[in-house]
Amino acid sequence: MNAQIVKLFAFTVALFSVLVGFTSYWSVFDAEALKEEDANKRVLLEQQQIKRGRILAADGTVIARSAPKGSGDSLRYVRRYPEGSLYGHPIGYSFVQQGDSEFEQFHNDELVGNDSEFTSILDELRGHTQEGNDVVTNLDPAAQVVALEDLEAAGFGAVVAIEPKNGRIRVLASNPPFDPNRVPYELTKLNENELEAPLVNRATQGQRPPGSTFKVVTAAAGLDSGTITPETTIDAPGTLEVQGQELHNDFDEDFGPIALDTALTNSVNTWFAQLGEQVGEDTLFEYMDRFGFNTKPAIDLPSDQLSTSGIFEEGDLLGPNDPIDIARVAIGQERLLATPLQMAEVAATIANGGKLMKPQIWSRVVDPDGRVTKRLDPSEYSQPISEETAAELNTAMQGVVSEGTGTNAAIPGVTVAGKTGTAETPYNDSCGGGTDENQAWFIGFAPAEDPQIAIAATVECTTQFGNDVAAPIFRDVAETILAGGPELG
Amino acid sequence: MSARNRELMALVPVALLLTAGFTAVFAQESARIDDASLVYGAYFLAVCLGAHLYLRVRLPNADPYLFPLVALLTAFGLVMIYRIDPDLARDQANWFVLGLALFALTIQFLRDYDVLERYRYTIAVVGLLLLLAPRLPGIGQQVNGAYLGVKIGPLAFQPAEFSKICLVVFLASYLREHREVLIVGARRVLGVTLPPLKHFGPMLVVWGASMFMLVFIRDLGSSLMFFAAFLALLYVATGRFSFVAIGMAMFLVGAWFFASTVPHVHDRVEIWLDPYAHPQGSGYQILQSIFAQADGGLFGKGFGQGLITIPGTDNALLPAAQTDTIYSLIVNELGLFGASGVVMIYLLIAARGFKIALIAADGFSKLLATGLTAVFAIQAFVIIGGVTRVIPLTGVTLPFISYGGSSIVANFVLLALLLLVSDRARREAGAESRLGDFALEGR
Numbered sequence: 001m002n003a004q005i006v007k008l009f010a011f012t013v014a015l016f017s018v019l020v021g022f023t024s025y026w027s028v029f030d031a032e033a034l035k036e037e038d039a040n041k042r043v044l045l046e047q048q049q050i051k052r053g054r055i056l057a058a059d060g061t062v063i064a065r066s067a068p069k070g071s072g073d074s075l076r077y078v079r080r081y082p083e084g085s086l087y088g089h090p091i092g093y094s095f096v097q098q099g100d101s102e103f104e105q106f107h108n109d110e111l112v113g114n115d116s117e118f119t120s121i122l123d124e125l126r127g128h129t130q131e132g133n134d135v136v137t138n139l140d141p142a143a144q145v146v147a148l149e150d151l152e153a154a155g156f157g158a159v160v161a162i163e164p165k166n167g168r169i170r171v172l173a174s175n176p177p178f179d180p181n182r183v184p185y186e187l188t189k190l191n192e193n194e195l196e197a198p199l200v201n202r203a204t205q206g207q208r209p210p211g212s213t214f215k216v217v218t219a220a221a222g223l224d225s226g227t228i229t230p231e232t233t234i235d236a237p238g239t240l241e242v243q244g245q246e247l248h249n250d251f252d253e254d255f256g257p258i259a260l261d262t263a264l265t266n267s268v269n270t271w272f273a274q275l276g277e278q279v280g281e282d283t284l285f286e287y288m289d290r291f292g293f294n295t296k297p298a299i300d301l302p303s304d305q306l307s308t309s310g311i312f313e314e315g316d317l318l319g320p321n322d323p324i325d326i327a328r329v330a331i332g333q334e335r336l337l338a339t340p341l342q343m344a345e346v347a348a349t350i351a352n353g354g355k356l357m358k359p360q361i362w363s364r365v366v367d368p369d370g371r372v373t374k375r376l377d378p379s380e381y382s383q384p385i386s387e388e389t390a391a392e393l394n395t396a397m398q399g400v401v402s403e404g405t406g407t408n409a410a411i412p413g414v415t416v417a418g419k420t421g422t423a424e425t426p427y428n429d430s431c432g433g434g435t436d437e438n439q440a441w442f443i444g445f446a447p448a449e450d451p452q453i454a455i456a457a458t459v460e461c462t463t464q465f466g467n468d469v470a471a472p473i474f475r476d477v478a479e480t481i482l483a484g485g486p487e488l489g
Numbered sequence: 490m491s492a493r494n495r496e497l498m499a500l501v502p503v504a505l506l507l508t509a510g511f512t513a514v515f516a517q518e519s520a521r522i523d524d525a526s527l528v529y530g531a532y533f534l535a536v537c538l539g540a541h542l543y544l545r546v547r548l549p550n551a552d553p554y555l556f557p558l559v560a561l562l563t564a565f566g567l568v569m570i571y572r573i574d575p576d577l578a579r580d581q582a583n584w585f586v587l588g589l590a591l592f593a594l595t596i597q598f599l600r601d602y603d604v605l606e607r608y609r610y611t612i613a614v615v616g617l618l619l620l621l622a623p624r625l626p627g628i629g630q631q632v633n634g635a636y637l638g639v640k641i642g643p644l645a646f647q648p649a650e651f652s653k654i655c656l657v658v659f660l661a662s663y664l665r666e667h668r669e670v671l672i673v674g675a676r677r678v679l680g681v682t683l684p685p686l687k688h689f690g691p692m693l694v695v696w697g698a699s700m701f702m703l704v705f706i707r708d709l710g711s712s713l714m715f716f717a718a719f720l721a722l723l724y725v726a727t728g729r730f731s732f733v734a735i736g737m738a739m740f741l742v743g744a745w746f747f748a749s750t751v752p753h754v755h756d757r758v759e760i761w762l763d764p765y766a767h768p769q770g771s772g773y774q775i776l777q778s779i780f781a782q783a784d785g786g787l788f789g790k791g792f793g794q795g796l797i798t799i800p801g802t803d804n805a806l807l808p809a810a811q812t813d814t815i816y817s818l819i820v821n822e823l824g825l826f827g828a829s830g831v832v833m834i835y836l837l838i839a840a841r842g843f844k845i846a847l848i849a850a851d852g853f854s855k856l857l858a859t860g861l862t863a864v865f866a867i868q869a870f871v872i873i874g875g876v877t878r879v880i881p882l883t884g885v886t887l888p889f890i891s892y893g894g895s896s897i898v899a900n901f902v903l904l905a906l907l908l909l910v911s912d913r914a915r916r917e918a919g920a921e922s923r924l925g926d927f928a929l930e931g932r
Contacts, residue, residue, distance in 0.1 A: 001855050002847050004725040008859065009843040012866050016836050019870065020829050022877040026782040027825045034783035039768035042780050042806065045796055076800050 044096045048076040053111045053132030055091055055103065057141045058170075058363065063087045064094075064104065064180075066132075079104075085177040086144060089201040090169075090301060090361055091137075093180035098187045102201065103361055105302045107135050110365045110374070133373065134366040138168035143480040147457075150473040151175035156196070157459035157470075158203035160344035161477055164445060164454045166378035167348070167357030169299070170481055171455070172341075174202040195430060204299065205307045207337035208458060211421030211466070212267045212405075213441045214332030216346055216393065219260060221287035222275045223392055224385040230392045233257040236271035242327040247273055264396045265404030267420065269331050276330020284329065285320040290384035292345050292356065298381055299341065299359045309342035311335050332421060344456035347418070347443040350397065351451035354390035356381045398448050408471035409444055411479055417451075418444020418474065420466035431461035438462055442470035446478045453481045492553040492915070493545045499557035500541060503564055504534035510568035513792040533564060540589050547596050548912035550919065552845060555911070558838050559889055559904055563897070565831070566890035569818065572793050573811045577892050584894040588901035595905035602909050606853055609662040616655025619648035620702050620711075649711040650886070650899035653868075654906070656695070656715055657722070657860035663691055664726035665852040671727050682731040695719055707753045710875070710883030714867050716740050721863040725846075726856060761881035774808045778817040778876045781807050789824030811892040813884050817876045831890070832873065839866040842907055849914040858910045861903050 026034065035043050055064040064087075066077035079094050081087070092102025100108060108114075113132045140161075147159035152175055161171035178190055178198040190199050200206065222228045238252035249255070249269050255262065263271040276284060288294060294310045294317060296303050311318040312335055318324060328334040341359065349356040358381045365374040385393075397417035400406040406420040421441030431437040440462050445454040457473040508530030537560050544551060563585055571578035599605070605612065622639045623629040630638035630645070638647055664671075667688045674685030695715075702712050716736075724733045748758045756771060764772035764779075781795065795818055797810045810818050820828040842862025849855045868888055875882035886896035 001725050001728070001852070001859075004728050005843050005846050005855070005859055008721055008725055008863065009840065012839050012843075012863075013836065015866075015870050015874075016832050016839075018879055019832050019873045019877060022874075022879050023782065023820055023828050023832075024825055026779050026877060027785045027820050027828070028787060031783040031786060034780055037776075037780070039765065039776055040780045040783070041799075042777075042784050042796060045800060045806065046784070049796075049800055070800070 041096075047112055048096045050112050050130050051077055051132055052079065052094065053113070053134040053366075053368075055087075055107075055111070056134060056136045057087075057139045057144075058137060059141060060136075061141045063091055063137070063139070079180070081180045083141075084181065085179040086141075086148060087139065088178040088180050088198075089174040089203065090172040091180070093183045095184050098183050101199070102301055102305055103135075103137070105305075106300050107362060110135055113368075131368045133368070135362050136364045136366060137361050138163075138170055138363045138376075139172070139361065140170040140481055140484060142484060143171045143477050144173055146480045147171045147173035147473065147477050148175060148177060150457075150476050151459070154459045154469045154473065155462050156202070157457070158201075158206060158340040159455065159457045159473060159477055160203050160340045161453055161455045161481060162344050162348045162357075162359055164348040164351035164451050165357065167359045167381075168363065168376075168378075169359055169361045170453065171477055172201075172203050172361065174200070174206070201301075201305065202458075202460075203340045204297065204301060205305060206339055206458075206460075207307050207309065207312070208339070208439045208460060209332060209336060209423035209425065210309075210338040210343055211332040211423030211439060211441055212269075213343055213346075213419050213421035213443045213456075213466075214336060214338070215264065215267065215272045215330070216350065216397070216419050216443070217287060217291060218272050218276050218279065218284065218330040219264060219396065220291075220350070220385045220389060220393060221279050221284050223260070224287065224389040225279060225283050227279050227283070228260065228275065230260050230396070233259050234263070234271050234274050236263065236268045236274075238270070240270040240273055240327075242273055242277075243325050247327065247331075260392070261396045261399050264419065265399040267400075267405050272331045273327035276327050279326075279330070281320045281324060281326050284326060287384060290356075290382050291349060292342060292381065293338070297339070297341055297345070297359065300361050307339050309338040312337055332423060340456045340458050343441065343443045343458075344454055347445050347456060348454035349384050350390050350393045351417075351445035351454045352390075353387040354385040355383050394448055397444065401444065406442060406444070406467050406471050408467045409442055409474045409478075411446060411475055411482075414446050414478075414482065415448040416444055416446045416475075416478070417448040418442055418471070420471060422465040425461070428461065436463045438465065440464060440466040440468070440470045442466050442474045444474055444478075446482065453478055491549075492551065493541070493549055496544070496553040496556055497538075497541055499554065500534070500537050500560060503557055503561045504530050504537065506561065507533050507564035507568065510564070510792065511571065514568060514572045533567070536586060536589065540592065543593050543596070544908070547600070548908055550915040551908040551912040552841050552915070555838065555841050555904060555908060558834055558841070559901075562831075562834055562838075562889035566815075566887075566892075568792070569815060569890065570811055570892050572822075573797060573818075573892075577811055580894070581892055581897070584897045587894070588898040591898055592901040592905045595902050596909060599906070599909060602857070602906065603853065605658050605857075606662045606665070609659045612655045613659035616652045616659065617698055619652040619655065620698075620706060622648050623706055646895040647886075647893065648895070649706075649708060650893075650895040651902075653711070653715060653718070653864050654861070654899060654903055657718060657864050658857065658906075660695070660719060660722045661853055661856035661860045664722055664856055668726040668852070671732075672729065675729065682729060683735070684727075684729070684732055704747055704751055704754075707751070708883070709754055709757055709881065710871050710885035713880075713883070714864060714871050714885060717867045718860055718864040721867075722856060722860045725859050757881045757883065761878065764878070774814065775876070775878060775882050777805075777807050778814045778882070779878060781814070781817040782820040782877070785821040785824045785828075787824050787826060789820065789822045789827055792822055795821040809884075812886055813872065813882070813891075814876050815887055815891050816873050819890075832869075835866065835869040835888075838862075842866075845907060845911040845914055848918050849910055850917050854910045854914060858907060858914075861907050865900070865903060 052066040062082055064081050067080050069076055090102050092104045094100035094104040111132045113130045151157050156175050159171055159173045176196050176198045235257045236255040238254040240247045255268050296306045325334050329336050358379045360376050363376045364372050367373045394417050401409045401416040401418050406418050409416050409418050423439040425437050425439050426435045440459045443456045445451040455474050457470045459469045462469050511529050570581050628639050628641050630640050670688050671684050675682050720733050720736045748754050760771050764775045796806050799806050807814050846855045846858035872885045872887050874880045886893050888900045
């Protein structure tokens with residue numbers, strides 16, 4: 001009988017291996033999919049029991065915190081946002097039933113304290129319950145208030161302010177805002193409001209025609225590729241026929257042969273259209289790529305809540321080999337769309353001597369004992385243009401504010417460099433379908449000789465121009481940030 | 490080192506583990522380390538030492554690893570149950586002591602376990618009556634559509650746990666006597682070796698009883714467990730795989746028939762095949778069992794960290810966590826590694842049990858050890874397989890870990906019988922070979 005007993009044991013081993021196999025499947029291999037199941041509320045219920053960390057502004061203002069409800073085994077935490085709608089964007093929300101979004105979603109692991117398996121086991125051995133970390137942002141409350149107030153006065157739109165030297169995001173405002181405290185009660189209503197789209201962060205998701213602000217990119221490509229120098233002159237007539245259609249300067253003004261500074265100061269369309277053709281599709285695309293166009297921006301927000309900037313045909317991104325009217329792309333028209341974040345990055349690159357720093361909303365993670373466990377290390381995203389090109393553009397952009405199309409951005413006692421943009425957006429449903437609506441822009445930085453802040457401001461569905469509505473927002477926000485001095489991180 | 494000294498050494502880490510486990514749970518519950526964990530550890534060690542000293546006197550040659558392995562499972566179960574509900578853990582600790590008392594009594598009075606052979610039909614009848622008891626008016630209890638419990642006055646128990654031992658004893662005894670004729674009398678019909686009907690009759694009665702039980706007490710798990718033990722014994726006794734195949738086919742046909750006619754059985758199978766059909770209703774338990782495991786990952790959430798009820802309510806998030814789904818809670822809190830460790834302990838117990846069968850000299854001892862080991866291993870498989878969706882989920886206990894007096898007491902009786910067989914086998918083998926322990930271990 002012994003042979004049978006041995007075989008029976010072998011069979012038992014096989015049966016128990018199946019048990020370990022199934023356990024492995026559920027607990028490890030299929031675990032992620034199971035956690036996503038609708039019927040599975042376990043993950044959310046557990047997170048609700050963890051005291052989620054706070055989100056703080058750069059000066060320590062509490063943007064989000066967790067309030068306890070109940071006690072003992074029924075203790076759970078609910079998210080509160082003391083500042084209401086001020087930081088609805090970019091912080092987002094986090095609730096058990098409604099899920100999470102934006103900054104709350106991206107930094108979830110730090111906020112609930114899931115830093116690593118290893119530390120959580122250590123914590124258990126020490127008898128600690130899991131507790132979330134605080135995440136400190138670079139956001140400047142005073143400037144965020146100014147940006148949102150100005151936007152609410154001007155119309156729907158967005159403001160992004162970046163410290164050019166290190167990529168710190170000081171302001172990220174989108175109008176209309178939403179109050180995350182209301183999400184548990186009216187998420188459906190907020191979602192269904194497609195016209196105003198309050199849940200869409202226009203600063204990072206709003207793809208809009210950049211208009212003349214894009215001429216900065218065209219100029220950067222022209223200078224840096226050696227196609228032109230600051231002294232090169234191009235004849236700029238009042239109108240120019242491109243691909244069978246006439247392209248106009250404002251009031252069809254004929255400038256004659258002029259160099260970059262005059263062309264940028266007066267935003268001369270016929271000049272930049274010709275520069276675009278001289279630079280060519282391949283080179284212009286290469287420089288767009290270097291500035292961060294054509295890919296999702298490298299910011300700390302969930303990638304499904306970020307939009308790419310580039311040339312789009314019904315939602316599809318076009319490449320250098322697609323049929324494109326490059327002359328019109330060069331002046332920010334055609335099918336070119338850019339987010340305010342992207343345009344702020346363009347301004348920041350020129351402000352930072354040609355280096356684009358990775359934009360970051362967070363600055364450090366502080367554990368429950370008050371220790372800083374992670375600190376943002378400024379990192380370079382790319383170097384789109386040389387320092388020399390950046391300096392030449394800086395000078396040309398100063399002319400825009402001192403004597404050109406962007407005079408409303410001027411700050412007394414501070415040299416400002418910038419560029420206006422006004423893209424015509426007629427027959428746009430979200431603007432009511434009228435014929436006179438524009439997308440108004442201003443991008444720039446200050447002080448020009450030692451830039452502390454780079455800003456993109458945009459207002460949609462306005463009948464006014466960039467200098468009228470966007471430049472003053474730039475001015476107010478820049479003034480506020482410069483008055484606050486550099487943040488000591 | 491002698492067998493008993495090895496047993497003693499093995500008990501020390503078990504007691505330490507229990508102490509550490511309680512410490513972890515206390516630390517989690519009250520954020521402080523309580524002296525009580527040391528008290529519990531010492532109390533547990535003392536009880537185990539008592540049992541050990543008893544074995545030292547009564548069964549000096551018995552297998553040295555079985556008792557520490559079982560103590561380990563019990564300790565583990567106590568910590569898990571304490572973490573679910575301290576009151577239940579106190580009950581369970583009392584059951585543990587009562588189980589050890591019955592363990593000692595079994596060893597005391599069944600030292601010559603051959604006596605069991607003489608009363609095999611009586612034992613078989615007792616076993617079947619035990620099974621039917623839950624359906625008797627007045628004492629029977631229905632739980633979740635199955636009739637599993639008996640309540641006489643204040644005493645409630647699940648007779649199936651004891652019935653399984655009776656059944657194994659009967660089968661071992663019957664097969665010992667008839668295995669020869671079952672082998673010799675076999676005929677080949679159409680290429681299939683069939684057992685002689687005359688001697689196979691009693692087997693068919695058992696098969697019929699097992700199927701009958703399925704319908705009558707609606708206990709799919711126990712009937713699966715009994716029948717698998719029957720097939721295992723039949724295979725070991727006759728060496729004829731075709732008998733097993735025929736038996737399996739009969740079981741499957743029977744199971745299919747009942748699955749399609751008896752609503753309770755049918756539901757269990759439906760839930761198993763598609764738990765997502767009614768995630769808040771009939772599929773809730775198995776789904777939550779799987780979700781709890783998914784949340785455990787490799788290392789688990791730690792003792793006391795898993796959710797059993799929905800916070801702020803008394804609604805179960807993991808239904809029957811202290812009995813049916815305790816394995817899922819183990820995966821949740823100790824991860825794949827902890828759960829694999831538990832499965833490994835069951836496998837080690839099975840290995841020791843089958844080893845006893847291997848070295849036992851006489852047929853009855855061999856078959857008894859095989860049957861007891863098989864029924865124990867299958868019980869663990871049926872419930873772990875149930876909560877991991879290998880097979881339909883049915884309510885049997887996880888031996889020595891799940892909360893439940895009948896389970897723990899009956900399994901200690903089972904352990905006592907195994908050790909009785911072991912003591913005789915090793916004594917005889919030792920006397921014959923004069924090679925001592927070392928050679929035995931290496932065999």
